[in-house]
Amino acid sequence: MRPKGNKPQPPQQLSLGIQLQDDATFANYWVSPENHLVNQVLQQFCIGQGDLSLVIWGRSGCGLTHLVQACSHHSQLPIAYLPLRDALDLKPADVCANLESSPLVCVDDIELIAGNAQWELAFFHLYNRLRDNGHRLLMASHANPATIGFDLPDLASRVLGSVIYRVAGLSDEEKAKALQMRAKARGMQMNKDVANYILKRAPRRMKDLFGILDQLDSASLQMQKKLSIRFVKDVLER
Known part of the structure; x- marks a missing residue:
């Protein structure tokens, strides 16, 4: 038992070279x-x-x-x-x-x-x-x-x-909402049309979709542009 007053211990990594993803939290999980x-x-x-x-x-x-x-x-x-x-x-x-x-x-x-x-x-x-x-x-x-x-x-x-x-998989509508939620957590505004545009042109696995969001986040910071369909199109076609 942990002594009173001590902070929770960090997760052990078993020396496998594996690190927990910082954004893998309950707050970042779209709950259908x-x-x-x-x-x-x-x-x-x-x-x-x-x-x-x-x-x-x-x-x-x-x-x-x-x-x-x-x-x-x-x-x-x-x-x-x-x-x-x-x-x-x-x-x-x-x-x-x-x-x-x-x-x-x-x-x-x-x-x-x-x-x-x-x-x-x-x-x-x-x-x-x-x-x-x-x-x-x-x-x-x-x-x-x-x-x-x-x-x-x-x-x-x-x-x-x-x-x-x-654990049930998400519908396309729920995936779009999950993308919007994750984008908002990064300080980006993604409307429904942009989210649906990404879904129609990208793999449907959430891991892949969040990978695209990483690309968009980086490009948005570099180019100081908001998430529009035209901007997303340009980034995806690179």
Whole structure:
């Protein structure tokens, strides 16, 4: 337990060279009506409320990594953030060693370890050690947990025995609103017509759309221009 008066400890990075995105926060996440409940549950979970293990899942582009990192930023507990996509080539026993000492462990892309015997076993033992310590585990998957197909039956039962929520993808209208919200947070005014123009001419994944917003932000600062359709067209055609 953290001594009274100390500030929350920063998320541990596991020496993977991975840094949390500064803008991956709950305030920066567009919450559709379908995702209102899971957003509320996550904010409660990462401050120590609810069950000890939670799984969120959804299709690629729905914002799972954003939500996992938002929990890491929001948590008042010392946390460990483990993006499995960046850890698969490492020794699982070494990566998972002592993680149970963290009151909250946030794990991204759990579906990627399916069929990897060493990783499945190491993660199974980590789950059990966390549970024994009364610590919390957040897992994210881009596949329905019921269809992941772990080879280790006990690991599958642990995952499926957790509280599970699906994160719905955004409609085009909601993506336009998310772009406008993110632009406003950067101090840029983006009207609906400009947002819709970007959606019609860019990949629909939010990660790609926010990447375009980075380009527009940089170009807007350099050229001292507002976000008009003509300006966006010029930037996208470069």
